[in-house]
Amino acid sequence: MIVFIDIVLLTLLVATAISLVRLRNLIATIMLAGIFSLLSACLFMTMDAVDVAFTEAAVGAGLTTVLMLGALVLIGREEKVPGKGSALPLVVVLITGFVLIYGTMDMPYFGSPDAPIHQHLVDRYVEKSGGPDGEVGPPNVVTSVLASYRGYDTMGEVAVIFTAAVSVMLLLGVGFATKREDAS
Amino acid sequence: MIYGLYNYWVVIVLMMAGFYCVIARANLIKKLIGLSIFQTSVFLLFISMGKKAGGTAPILIEGAEDVIYSNPLPHVLILTAIVVGVATTAVGLALVVRINEEFGTIEADEILEMEGEAKLKSWRDNVD
Structure with missing residues (x-):
């Protein structure tokens, strides 16, 4: 199903x-x-x-x-409806696609439990993070990793969002009292 | 088994659709949408790798033995990536709005043309 x-x-x-x-x-x-x-x-x-x-x-x-x-x-x-486009982008895309598909041939099958990604580290997080005497506490392992084991990374993410917000405001001129004069 | 790699192949098709949108379309908004399709397909690739057959979401069930949990680590990685992706999209859109204010168009080829004309004009002014 x-x-x-x-x-x-x-x-x-x-x-x-x-x-x-x-x-x-x-x-x-x-x-x-x-x-x-x-x-x-x-x-x-x-x-x-x-x-x-x-x-x-x-x-x-x-x-x-x-x-x-x-x-x-x-x-x-x-x-805008374009004129005759070149075939170059399509060729580039097709070649890249075929190379990537060739690259998947070595990958472990979807859902296979003995894939390399499931062999290291993960069991430790699942076993030790949750529960009353666990290292972090909440039953959701994703929350534990996001907020505790990788807390610094999440803090960096906040910095990224802050920078993005500041640049959007600077670009659009939000909050400046002097309005830009119209060119016309 | 054919189905074993099906997920990855579809992800690659989606990725290439986004890539084509970015390199073949002149419209800047269309380029940004292509970028976000590319992004989403990368998320799908990571989450596909984290899935374990017969597994369940990585939320611990108290008292249960021998439950298979899917790998939570790609989930955490992608959660961060989704939020960062929205931040970059917002900055990209703000840039497009500014470009539209400056040039009156968001078609990349028209903008390049205008840039070329402006450069030619300033070069001529310098020569004269």
Whole structure:
């Protein structure tokens, strides 16, 4: 059953991505990007990544869509219909794709329990982090790792978001009393 | 088993769709959307690797023995990446809005043309 859901969701994702590339209307593209995020959130759910699923649904499907629509309000136009495009990008993409697929041939199969990624470290976190006499406490291992074992990393993430917020404000000139004069 | 690598192949197809969007489209908003598709497919790749067959979400069940938990480490990595991804998208969109204010267009080829004309003009002014 899980395999069936997995295949259906992946096929839907590919269909969404292809129509995204082909569409010219920017509003429709942004909506499709939201659907893309939501579908991938469902997929994260089937792959046991519950925390990632709700973050992707809230941030990827919600916040990003709102940001894009906000930018479109300020810009407000359709994508221009291009002249004859060159075939070079398609060739580059196809070659890269084939090289990457060749690279997956050595990868362990999906879900295989003896993949290298499951052999080191993980068991220690799962066994020692939670519970009343565990190192951190909460039953959710993801929370323990995020907030405690990798706390410095999360703090760095906060710095990144702060920097991004400051640069957006500087770029858009939010909060400056003097309004830029219109060129016209 | 054919299905064993299916996830990775679909992820690569999605990745290439995003990549094509970034390099082939002149519209800057379209480029940013392509970038976010690329990003999401990388997330899918990592989460696929963390999945264990018959596993459950890595939330400890008290008193239960022999539960298989999926690998929580890629989940943590991707949680951080999603939030950072939104921050970069926001900065990118702000840059696009500023470019639109400055040039009146968000098509990369038109902007390059204008830049070229401006450079030619300043060069001519210098020569004269």
